[in-house]
Amino acid sequence: MSAIPPEAPLDDEEFVTRARAGDLEAYELLVARHTASAHRTAVLLGAGADADAEDVIQEAFVKGYRKLSRYRGESSFRAWLLAIVANETRNLHRSRNRRDGLVLRVAVANPASEIAEDVAVGTVLARERRARLVQALRLLPVKDREVIVCRFFLDLSEDETVTMLGWPRGTVKSRTSRALAKLRGLLDREEVGRG
Structure with a gap:
């Protein structure tokens, strides 16, 4: 594909059109353009810090590329992509809740397991902090x-x-x-x- 000249800033729609045509550089530029807001969205929606948020946005960008043909342009590309990030964050919550439930059951079954207890306590505290922030924001x-x-x-x-x-x-x-x-x-x- 042709290189994208640096002096001609393109809008998302042009990058999407090029990416659909197989221009991986165009999709990489979309990823670079929206990584910060995708990361912030993942963190604010509860993915947690660094590693989990990175996993969420990486999966969202991969799914976004695979589903690029489904993007109809009814909303901005950014909004469409952030919806995928939100879905991936929800998927992380579901798997995290299953894991936390297992950790809590192991901690109850084996009280000597301090590691399981630390993970469970840390999870509860992180959720409480997020809930306090959202509640304060609503006030x-x-x-x-x-x-x-x-x-x-x-x-x-x-x-x-x-x-x-x-x-x-x-x-x-x-x-x-x-x-x-x-x-x-x-x-x-x-x-x-x-x-």
């Missing part, structure tokens, strides 16, 4: 929640957030700062209340 006023989700959950740039929310740049900057402070305060208060 924020709508506009604070919107800016946090745009900037950190959807990984939108400041410019994209300005466009999406229709706010001036200064408002996005100040609201992001204040919303993060409120979110930290909610999480700190809950931590003190639990202690």
Whole structure:
């Protein structure tokens, strides 16, 4: 296939068209373009840190390539790909829940197994932290929640957030700062209340 000139930035649709025609470089460029948001999505949806999130996004990119002919362009490629990431994260949760159940049963059957107990406790604590973050986010006023989700959950740039929310740049900057402070305060208060 022909090389993609660096001075001609292409949109996702052009990369998809080229990838469908067998241009692996075009798909590699799609992967490079969307790896950060795919990783963030996997982590935020509960894949956990590094290794599990990497496994999820790798599997999602492979499935995305295999299913490229099914992409109809009704939504952005990014949204389509992140839906695959979400599905892979759910698959990870199902297998993790089965594994955790087995670990808990082994720990009950063999109380001397400290390793099984450590894994089970770590899993429970990670889920509790995620649940606290989501709960605190839900307590924020709508506009604070919107800016946090745009900037950190959807990984939108400041410019994209300005466009999406229709706010001036200064408002996005100040609201992001204040919303993060409120979110930290909610999480700190809950931590003190639990202690």
